[in-house]
Amino acid sequence: MSRPTTYAQALNTALRDSLTQDESVLVFGEDVGALGGVFRITDGLTRDFGEERCFDTPLAEAGITGFAIGLCMQGFRPVIEMQFDAFGYPAFEQVVSHVAKMRNRTRGQLTLPMVLRYPYAGGIGGVEHHCDSSEGYYVHTPGLHVVSPSTPADAYSLLREAIASDDPVVFLEPKSLYWSKAELELPTRTEPFGRAAVRRVGSDVTLITYGPQVPNALRAAEIAAAEEDWDVEVVDLRTLVPFDDETVAASVRKTGRAVVLAEAQGFAGMGAEVAARVSERCFHSLAAPVLRVSGLDMPYPPPILEHTYLPGVDRILDTIARLQWDDEPDLTHEAAGTQAVHA
Amino acid sequence: MSDITSLLPCPQPVRFLDPDGSTTEHDPGTAATLEARGYSIPAEEDLLAVWRGMVIGRRFDTQATALTKQGRLAVYPSSRGQDACQVAPVLALGEQDWLFPTYRDSMALVTRGIDPVEALTLLRGDWHCGYDPVATRTAPQCTPLSTQIVHAAGAADGMRRRGTGGVALGFIGDGATSEGDFHEGLNFAAVFDAPLVVLVQNNKYAISVPLAKQSKAPALAYKGVGYGVRSEQVDGNDPAAMLSVMRSAYAHARAGHGPVLVEAHTYRMEAHTNADDATRYRTSEEVDDWTGQDPVVRLQAYLVARGALDEARIEEVREQAEAFAADVRTRMHAEPKVDPMALFEHVYAEPTPQLREQAEMVRAEIAGSAHAAHPVPETEEATR
Numbered sequence: 001m002s003r004p005t006t007y008a009q010a011l012n013t014a015l016r017d018s019l020t021q022d023e024s025v026l027v028f029g030e031d032v033g034a035l036g037g038v039f040r041i042t043d044g045l046t047r048d049f050g051e052e053r054c055f056d057t058p059l060a061e062a063g064i065t066g067f068a069i070g071l072c073m074q075g076f077r078p079v080i081e082m083q084f085d086a087f088g089y090p091a092f093e094q095v096v097s098h099v100a101k102m103r104n105r106t107r108g109q110l111t112l113p114m115v116l117r118y119p120y121a122g123g124i125g126g127v128e129h130h131c132d133s134s135e136g137y138y139v140h141t142p143g144l145h146v147v148s149p150s151t152p153a154d155a156y157s158l159l160r161e162a163i164a165s166d167d168p169v170v171f172l173e174p175k176s177l178y179w180s181k182a183e184l185e186l187p188t189r190t191e192p193f194g195r196a197a198v199r200r201v202g203s204d205v206t207l208i209t210y211g212p213q214v215p216n217a218l219r220a221a222e223i224a225a226a227e228e229d230w231d232v233e234v235v236d237l238r239t240l241v242p243f244d245d246e247t248v249a250a251s252v253r254k255t256g257r258a259v260v261l262a263e264a265q266g267f268a269g270m271g272a273e274v275a276a277r278v279s280e281r282c283f284h285s286l287a288a289p290v291l292r293v294s295g296l297d298m299p300y301p302p303p304i305l306e307h308t309y310l311p312g313v314d315r316i317l318d319t320i321a322r323l324q325w326d327d328e329p330d331l332t333h334e335a336a337g338t339q340a341v342h343a
Numbered sequence: 344m345s346d347i348t349s350l351l352p353c354p355q356p357v358r359f360l361d362p363d364g365s366t367t368e369h370d371p372g373t374a375a376t377l378e379a380r381g382y383s384i385p386a387e388e389d390l391l392a393v394w395r396g397m398v399i400g401r402r403f404d405t406q407a408t409a410l411t412k413q414g415r416l417a418v419y420p421s422s423r424g425q426d427a428c429q430v431a432p433v434l435a436l437g438e439q440d441w442l443f444p445t446y447r448d449s450m451a452l453v454t455r456g457i458d459p460v461e462a463l464t465l466l467r468g469d470w471h472c473g474y475d476p477v478a479t480r481t482a483p484q485c486t487p488l489s490t491q492i493v494h495a496a497g498a499a500d501g502m503r504r505r506g507t508g509g510v511a512l513g514f515i516g517d518g519a520t521s522e523g524d525f526h527e528g529l530n531f532a533a534v535f536d537a538p539l540v541v542l543v544q545n546n547k548y549a550i551s552v553p554l555a556k557q558s559k560a561p562a563l564a565y566k567g568v569g570y571g572v573r574s575e576q577v578d579g580n581d582p583a584a585m586l587s588v589m590r591s592a593y594a595h596a597r598a599g600h601g602p603v604l605v606e607a608h609t610y611r612m613e614a615h616t617n618a619d620d621a622t623r624y625r626t627s628e629e630v631d632d633w634t635g636q637d638p639v640v641r642l643q644a645y646l647v648a649r650g651a652l653d654e655a656r657i658e659e660v661r662e663q664a665e666a667f668a669a670d671v672r673t674r675m676h677a678e679p680k681v682d683p684m685a686l687f688e689h690v691y692a693e694p695t696p697q698l699r700e701q702a703e704m705v706r707a708e709i710a711g712s713a714h715a716a717h718p719v720p721e722t723e724e725a726t727r
């Protein structure tokens with residue numbers, strides 16, 4: 001029976017179902033035991049599955065990650081929690097030098113079926129070091145799958161797929177979406193890794209985004225339809241690696257315009273990669289340059305100022321407005337940058 | 344909380360054999376201390392196996408150094424002088440146990456029974472790891488310092504969970520005990536009572552940086568005590584002491600009493616690698632002093648004096664070592680067979696679409712028609 005389910009509940013249920021179905025699954029990290037995780041994603045797992053299946057570890061992210069690697073060598077499937085994205089950096093060497101490379105360096109003989117869960121990105125009023133968007137580091141590292149679900153259904157389905165995957169998966173959970181809800185019946189299965197989803201069908205411009213910015217994109221699309229008569233198609237990437245060129249390119253070829261929306265700082269980020277891929281594949285279909293909307297190129301700001309930093313509906317609409325709607329190149333503005341330009 | 348006295352290492356490194364091969368049994372104080380710590384000199388039969396392993400391992404090591412000079416290896420970090428640390432701990436492992444070696448532990452890999460050409464694959468440069476880690480229960484040789492110690496802790500804990508009775512042995516050098524992952528690995532293993540044994544081969548230098556600039560610890564073994572880890576220090580050039588101490592460590596870990604840290608005092612006789620110039624940072628007098636403490640000479644003298652070893656057997660094993668080296672030489676002189684397309688095979692279980700495109704590009708480049716290939720598929724004709 002379908003019922004209102006939060007994103008956090010969907011993740012919790014996915015962990016429960018994986019723990020039930022596969023005895024090799026282990027859940028561990030800082031505070032995931034009795035507390036249930038600082039975001040309560042592992043709530044009740046130690047109580048229901050025992051200390052041997054869901055347990056607290058010493059407070060050391062490289063240790064947690066390396067320990068998971070060793071457990072993989074003994075046939076376990078660890079799901080580790082990094083508590084906050086910016087707390088994951090001590091584990092960076094383990095992730096980049098070992099997690100991502102083990103299959104390759106051993107020619108497929110030693111594989112690491114582990115999931116690294118990162119409460120991810122901002123918009124929750126967190127103080128310093130609690131709101132980074134660190135996907136750029138991981139998508140740049142071959143050997144990792146990188147996933148960021150934007151709906152409770154995807155949160156459930158993609159986490160189940162991540163745990164079942166024989167490759168390591170960086171699983172980015174937007175903190176701002178943990179309490180978002182959907183009518184849902186669990187278990188559910190959505191499209192697999194590597195498939196983007198068209199969240200809103202439109203004909204004038206494709207807005208490509210993922211994770212925490214999907215709700216923003218949909219809000220902007222509704223306002224654009226109501227106030228500007230722009231019919232915006234919203235594509236949710238769902239998995240950043242593997243990347244769905246096919247769905248993205250098909251949408252842009254149809255609409256002829258593209259904006260890439262990502263919450264992370266923009267320079268050399270995921271948004272740049274998407275913009276380049278769209279330009280390479282859809283050049284002859286484009287009526288305007290591919291534009292990016294992103295956070296700002298600065299350290300994540302203090303909570304009271306985070307809404308200046310975060311791409312909001314206004315910044316999205318302003319960027320869409322710069323897409324040469326009159327079919328005349330607008331030479332009065334620089335195309336680069338994310339600064340709002342009022343058309 | 345553990346009783347701290349049960350964790351403390353022996354005030355002096357455990358030693359059974361002096362450099363000339365005579366035993367330390369003549370010193371009643373030493374003998375009583377070793378007995379109280381549960382150590383006894385191993386049986387002749389076991390020491391003969393260690394001696395043979397060292398003779399073959401040493402010959403393998405000098406052969407690998409020679410191959411580097413001939414350009415057959417990209418680089419070779421020799422473990423000559425550390426032979427007792429390389430051979431005794433590995434021979435004392437059981438089949439179910441796991442080994443976590445570093446780049447300097449090729450002699451240990453050969454002792455483990457890994458094909459020498461597979462052991463040298465990393466250093467020849469035809470792949471990163473030449474052997475099957477699962478089949479050999481030996482992790483890939485680890486280059487990022489101390490990162491393998493947390494893997495070893497996790498693997499040890501996995502064996503505890505599975506009830507296999509196995510232990511994990513992690514090798515590490517003196518310099519790498521300054522790295523954070525060493526400490527995190529010891530701490531994790533202690534907290535989970537994981538059957539991990541970490542052997543620090545303190546060969547006195549991290550490339551050029553001497554131990555005095557690395558640590559203020561009275562001995563590196565003391566670094567375990569703060570984590571509640573039983574700790575020990577041993578003369579790493581005394582094969583009898585190495586075998587006895589490592590056996591005791593494995594028994595402790597296997598019995599569920601938690602991890603053990605062992606520091607072996609030894610010396611790297613060669614430079615860091617063939618690319619290094621050790622004369623810039625250490626004296627020939629120092630090297631000469633350690634030449635007089637050679638572990639192979641030491642054990643051989645002991646066994647000969649005991650009548651356990653004679654010239655005929657020495658010659659027989661020497662010939663086995665020569666044959667081993669000759670086989671390595673012959674096979675390493677053959678050009679490695681490499682397939683560029685193999686680069687794409689194991690990045691993921693299933694390659695991403697993007698990787699498939701790049702594979703096609705490289706395939707075309709190899710076929711000599713690079714001009715016809717491009718990683719980006721042709722775009723459709725303009726639709727507007």
